[in-house]
Amino acid sequence: MRLFEGTEFDRPPTCDQCGDLEQDCQCPPLPPERIPPEKQILRIQAEKRKKGKIVTVIRDADELDLSDLKVKLKNACGAGGTIKDATIEIQGDHVERIRRLLEEVGYRVK
Numbered sequence: 001m002r003l004f005e006g007t008e009f010d011r012p013p014t015c016d017q018c019g020d021l022e023q024d025c026q027c028p029p030l031p032p033e034r035i036p037p038e039k040q041i042l043r044i045q046a047e048k049r050k051k052g053k054i055v056t057v058i059r060d061a062d063e064l065d066l067s068d069l070k071v072k073l074k075n076a077c078g079a080g081g082t083i084k085d086a087t088i089e090i091q092g093d094h095v096e097r098i099r100r101l102l103e104e105v106g107y108r109v110k
C-alpha cells in the first residue's frame with residue numbers, strides 16, 4: 001500500500017490554471033514571477049571609463065526589471081543608457097539622482 005493511497009494526496013497532479021491533469025494540460029507556461037522592488041537590494045556606483053568618461057552603474061537588479069529600469073533612469077537623467085552583463089549603465093555621474101529615484105519606486109539601495 002502506498003503512503004497516501006485512498007487519501008486526497010493520492011490524486012495525480014492537476015494544473016492550477018485549467019484543473020486538467022498535468023499530463024493533459026495545454027496551458028501556456030506562466031510568465032516568470034517578478035521579484036518585488038522592496039525585495040531587491042541594488043548597488044549604484046559611478047565608474048570611470050575610457051577617456052575619463054563617467055558612467056553610473058546599477059547592479060543586482062532582477063533581470064526582468066532591467067529594461068524597464070533602464071528606460072526610467074535614462075528619462076530621469078536625460079542621458080544615454082545601456083544594459084551590459086545584467087547591469088545598467090547610464091552615461092554621466094547620476095548616483096544621487098538614481099538613488100533617490102530607485103528608492104521612490106521601492107527598491108532598496110546599498
Ligand SMILES: [Zn+2]
Pocket residue numbers: 015016017018019020025026027
Ligand atoms: Zn492547465
